[in-house]
Amino acid sequence: MNEYGQNLTYKSILQTISQLAAGDNPVRLTCPEDDKIRFEELINQLNELISAIAVARSNITSLLKGQLDQNNLQNENVFGKDLRDITSGLSYITKLIDSTVKGKQIQTEIPKELPDFFLETIKSLNLLFSTNKLLEIENQPISYLDPITNTPNRTLFEDRLNHAIIQARRRNLKVGLLYLYLERLRLSFDAFGDEFGNNLLRAAVQRLTLCIRESDTIARLGETEFCVILIDLQMTEHAASVANKMLTAFEEPFNIDGHDNTLSLCIGISMFPDDSDNCSDLLRNAGLALYHVKKQGISGCEYYGSQMNEAIQRRMSLEDRLRKAIKREELELYYQPKINISTGRITGFEALLRWHNKKGEMVVPNDFIPFAEETGLIIPIGDWVIQSACRQNKIWRDAGLPSVRIAVNISARQFRHGGFLNTLTDVLKETRLKPDSIDIEITESMLIEDIQKTVLMLAELKEMGFKISMDDFGTGYSSLNYLKKFPIDTLKIDKSFVQNCSSDPFDSVILSTIIAMAHNLNIRVVAEGVETSAQLELLRVFNCDEVQGFYFSRPIPADKAAEMLKEESLHLLNV
Numbered sequence: 033m034n035e036y037g038q039n040l041t042y043k044s045i046l047q048t049i050s051q052l053a054a055g056d057n058p059v060r061l062t063c064p065e066d067d068k069i070r071f072e073e074l075i076n077q078l079n080e081l082i083s084a085i086a087v088a089r090s091n092i093t094s095l096l097k098g099q100l101d102q103n104n105l106q107n108e109n110v111f112g113k114d115l116r117d118i119t120s121g122l123s124y125i126t127k128l129i130d131s132t133v134k135g136k137q138i139q140t141e142i143p144k145e146l147p148d149f150f151l152e153t154i155k156s157l158n159l160l161f162s163t164n165k166l167l168e169i170e171n172q173p174i175s176y177l178d179p180i181t182n183t184p185n186r187t188l189f190e191d192r193l194n195h196a197i198i199q200a201r202r203r204n205l206k207v208g209l210l211y212l213y214l215e216r217l218r219l220s221f222d223a224f225g226d227e228f229g230n231n232l233l234r235a236a237v238q239r240l241t242l243c244i245r246e247s248d249t250i251a252r253l254g255e256t257e258f259c260v261i262l263i264d265l266q267m268t269e270h271a272a273s274v275a276n277k278m279l280t281a282f283e284e285p286f287n288i289d290g291h292d293n294t295l296s297l298c299i300g301i302s303m304f305p306d307d308s309d310n311c312s313d314l315l316r317n318a319g320l321a322l323y324h325v326k327k328q329g330i331s332g333c334e335y336y337g338s339q340m341n342e343a344i345q346r347r348m349s350l351e352d353r354l355r356k357a358i359k360r361e362e363l364e365l366y367y368q369p370k371i372n373i374s375t376g377r378i379t380g381f382e383a384l385l386r387w388h389n390k391k392g393e394m395v396v397p398n399d400f401i402p403f404a405e406e407t408g409l410i411i412p413i414g415d416w417v418i419q420s421a422c423r424q425n426k427i428w429r430d431a432g433l434p435s436v437r438i439a440v441n442i443s444a445r446q447f448r449h450g451g452f453l454n455t456l457t458d459v460l461k462e463t464r465l466k467p468d469s470i471d472i473e474i475t476e477s478m479l480i481e482d483i484q485k486t487v488l489m490l491a492e493l494k495e496m497g498f499k500i501s502m503d504d505f506g507t508g509y510s511s512l513n514y515l516k517k518f519p520i521d522t523l524k525i526d527k528s529f530v531q532n533c534s535s536d537p538f539d540s541v542i543l544s545t546i547i548a549m550a551h552n553l554n555i556r557v558v559a560e561g562v563e564t565s566a567q568l569e570l571l572r573v574f575n576c577d578e579v580q581g582f583y584f585s586r587p588i589p590a591d592k593a594a595e596m597l598k599e600e601s602l603h604l605l606n607v
Contacts, residue, residue, distance in 0.1 A: 184251040189259055192249045193314070196261050197304055200305075206265040206306070209301070209315065212258040212322075215295065217256045236282075243278045247263055279299070300318045300323070301321055302314045351409070353389065362388055366589060368381060380437035382441075383417060384441075411445060415455045418459055423459075424590050425469055433598060437470065439501060447478060487518065515553055521555065525558070525559045530561045543574055558578040558579065559579045559581075562584070563583050567581075
């Protein structure tokens with residue numbers, strides 16, 4: 033494979049071998065799959081041959097200059113003292129390949145004084161040539177370039193990186209690997225189409241190319257991902273210098289077809305030999321560093337560190353345990369009652385997820401829910417929550433307990449997943465519950481991610497008969513414009529405003545204002561986190577509709593919740 037990404041056919045081996053005496057660049061070739069093992073062995077031999085030739089040339093030069101002790105030359109030079117041995121060996125290999133390509137038998141005999149290493153290489157060449165498969169390969173270039181950006185693709189990238197590592201190891205230098213992610217590029221494709229997006233992509237690559245040397249390599253590995261190989265570095269800090277140069281270059285917007293577009297750039301860096309001595313681990317480590325940058329949500333660069341490896345191991349372990357938890361039924365729903373502030377009756381429950389691991393320990397939701405959201409596990413978990421909550425409600429109703437609504441928290445990823453509505457529809461068919469027996473709880477931040485799609489989704493849910501609650505109101509944007517746009521039935525005031533309402537006049541004013549505003553919009557209000565009688569009394573004064581919190585009950589298992597409903601039923605019978 034040459035530097036232009038073309039496949040070197042066997043005819044071009046002739047030219048490559050004939051140039052060995054002039055340089056020490058490794059041979060990099062592709063081959064048919066069925067000849068791969070034998071061919072790779074040959075290439076390894078040729079590469080080692082090149083290295084040895086370089087040593088021989090250097091030693092002979094030093095000998096001629098009187099800089100090397102003639103007695104030590106034999107030990108360092110595997111070919112002996114005479115440069116003629118080297119020239120003779122190269123000449124024979126060149127003739128061998130030339131004759132084979134022309135379909136002739138080589139007439140020249142193998143030189144008698146050739147070093148053993150040359151003899152082994154010639155033996156491998158003869159074995160490979162004897163299959164005649166070399167002659168079946170057409171002399172057609174095969175592209176190893178990305179068709180849009182004309183940069184090396186993954187195959188050529190790996191070849192270049194391996195070559196860079198070999199060279200750096202010989203010269204005691206470093207290789208820097210930069211893993212790049214172009215933030216917001218996908219949005220440009222979606223908004224303006226493929227032609228616009230491709231032009232923007234080319235402009236971005238052009239700007240990146242200006243930040244590196246001609247000898248370095250930039251390759252496209254994915255839709256929005258690139259890698260840059262920085263060769264022959266003296267110091268680790270040089271890689272960060274290039275990365276910062278790229279970040280600065282991307283501060284200016286790209287003007288494509290009269291539109292200014294800003295792309296954010298995230299960069300993860302790993303180094304040879306500091307972080308690894310092989311291609312795959314360098315790439316993985318740079319990817320880990322990139323992940324840490326992306327988690328921060330801003331442009332930047334970061335070096336790989338061992339702590340990242342520890343972090344990813346913990347993440348992988350958590351993901352594995354969480355997947356198994358779903359299969360092993362280690363997940364459980366607890367229920368926290370909501371109370372009508374006027375009557376004191378239970379109006380419903382909020383279903384809250386709990387995880388009892390195989391050791392019987394309770395895993396705090398904050399320790400796994402964000403992770404489940406990030407990895408996509410929240411979708412099967414969310415479906416399980418909906419199904420379990422509805423089935424439990426059906427069990428209570430079949431047992432003659434009072435009818436209540438169960439609220440389920442819906443994550444952003446679950447809400448926008450294509451199967452969300454189907455999950456709701458299927459579980460209603462199974463349990464024969466009406467849609468108004470479920471409260472769909474969403475957060476403020478979810479509403480503004482894609483307002484147009486959110487409005488359509490909520491309208492469809494309302495048309496199906498579901499009740500919609502906005503959870504944690506007051507902690508996000510709290511825009512009255514959103515309340516006007518979205519078909520919200522209930523506002524749930526975040527507990528942070530309830531905790532100090534009886535002692536902090538400011539929180540008290542906020543509470544009374546939110547409740548009054550919601551009622552004017554014909555929206556019910558639930559106050560979360562009620563823990564004292566003083567808080568309850570103040571909320572009663574403000575005409576809050578419902579409350580929930582530790583003052584009434586902590587989240588409890590389904591059987592305890594059933595007991596509460598039974599007591600409610602007995603209370604109603606005695607009235």
